[in-house]
Amino acid sequence: MIIAVDGPTASGKGTIARALAAHYGLPHLDTGLLYRAVGRQVQLNGGDANNPDDALAATTFDESLLGDPELRSEAAGGLASRVSAHPAVRSALFERQRTFATQQGGAVLDGRDIGTVIAPEAEVKLFVTASVDARSQRRYREMQERGEDVTLETIAEDLRRRDERDRTRPAAPLVPAPDACIIDTSALGRDEAIAAAIEVVDQISGS
Ligand code: C5P
Numbered sequence: 001m002i003i004a005v006d007g008p009t010a011s012g013k014g015t016i017a018r019a020l021a022a023h024y025g026l027p028h029l030d031t032g033l034l035y036r037a038v039g040r041q042v043q044l045n046g047g048d049a050n051n052p053d054d055a056l057a058a059t060t061f062d063e064s065l066l067g068d069p070e071l072r073s074e075a076a077g078g079l080a081s082r083v084s085a086h087p088a089v090r091s092a093l094f095e096r097q098r099t100f101a102t103q104q105g106g107a108v109l110d111g112r113d114i115g116t117v118i119a120p121e122a123e124v125k126l127f128v129t130a131s132v133d134a135r136s137q138r139r140y141r142e143m144q145e146r147g148e149d150v151t152l153e154t155i156a157e158d159l160r161r162r163d164e165r166d167r168t169r170p171a172a173p174l175v176p177a178p179d180a181c182i183i184d185t186s187a188l189g190r191d192e193a194i195a196a197a198i199e200v201v202d203q204i205s206g207s
Contacts, residue, residue: 001124001205002101002102002106002107002108002119002121002122002124003026003108003109003122003124003126004101004110004114004118004119004122004125004126004177004180005017005020005108005110005111005114005126005128005197006113006115006126006127007110007112007126007127007128007174008112008129008130008159008162008163008174009135009139009159009162009163010130010135010136010139010142011129011130011135011185012128012130012138012185012190012193013110013126013128014032014110015190015193015194016126016128016185016193016194017108017109019194020108020194020197020198020201021108023198024106024201026105026108027100027107028107028108028109028110029097029100029101029107030110030111031093031097031109031110031111031114031118032077032080032111032112034066034093034097035080035081035083035084035089035093036071036072036076036077036079036080037061037066037071038055038058038059038084038089038093039058039076039078039079039080039082040068040070040071040079041059041061042055042058042083045058049079049083052089055082055086055088056086056092058083059089059093073148074139074143074148074150074155074158077158077162078158081165081166082165084112085165085171087170087171090113090117090171090172094117094118097111097118098119101119101122102119112166112172113174115176115177115179116172116175116177117172120177123204124181125176125177125179125181126181126197126200126201127176127177127181127182127183128193129182129184129185130184130185131186132163133156133186134185134186134187135159136152136155136159137152139155140152140155143155181200181204183197183200
């Protein structure tokens with residue numbers, strides 16, 4: 001069974017995807033991390049994330065970069081959102097994601113275009129969303145716990161900018177697949193959101 005979990009930043013899609021993977025015993029791929037690694041590699045190369053050639057050159061990042069805690073920062077998220085707009089970058093990362101999705105036994109992938117581009121045949125497609133307010137609050141708490149010095153205002157602005165970029169880019173824009181099930185987590189706690197997702201998967205897979 002392939003489970004595609006798409007949605008905007010800080011919607012809770014990563015938490016849901018990890019919980020589903022654990023619940024159903026499936027391997028999980030956080031595809032945002034791949035784009036974050038490309039963004040970070042551009043920076044390490046001294047390049048410009050808006051430049052398609054610099055971004056493409058960074059797709060050959062070393063695997064060890066995926067373990068860099070810096071990838072979780074707001075800065076890396078912003079860079080990821082820039083490099084991910086280049087079609088050549090998306091193509092370069094396609095095969096790796098596709099191979100992961102189609103491995104025997106199934107998989108859970110979370111990102112922006114899993115149900116639309118990477119695995120349109122996925123049995124289960126979830127589109128996890130939440131209001132900008134709810135997402136900013138969550139991201140703010142996470143950042144505070146990590147000791148990052150940011151304001152709620154800045155985070156909300158950054159989320160809006162990234163949403164806009166992700167939704168309006170011509171290459172694989174952030175849109176729900178027509179057959180995706182929408183889960184709005186604005187008013188849900190962590191456990192409630194996970195339970196809602198498991199209920200949908202059980203219903204679709206008939207287990
Ligand atoms: O999910 P996360 O916040 O880690 O993703 C960082 C950025 O990577 C997103 O803002 C988006 O621009 C890009 N991304 C993407 N396609 C994916 C996963 C992430 O374009 N499948």
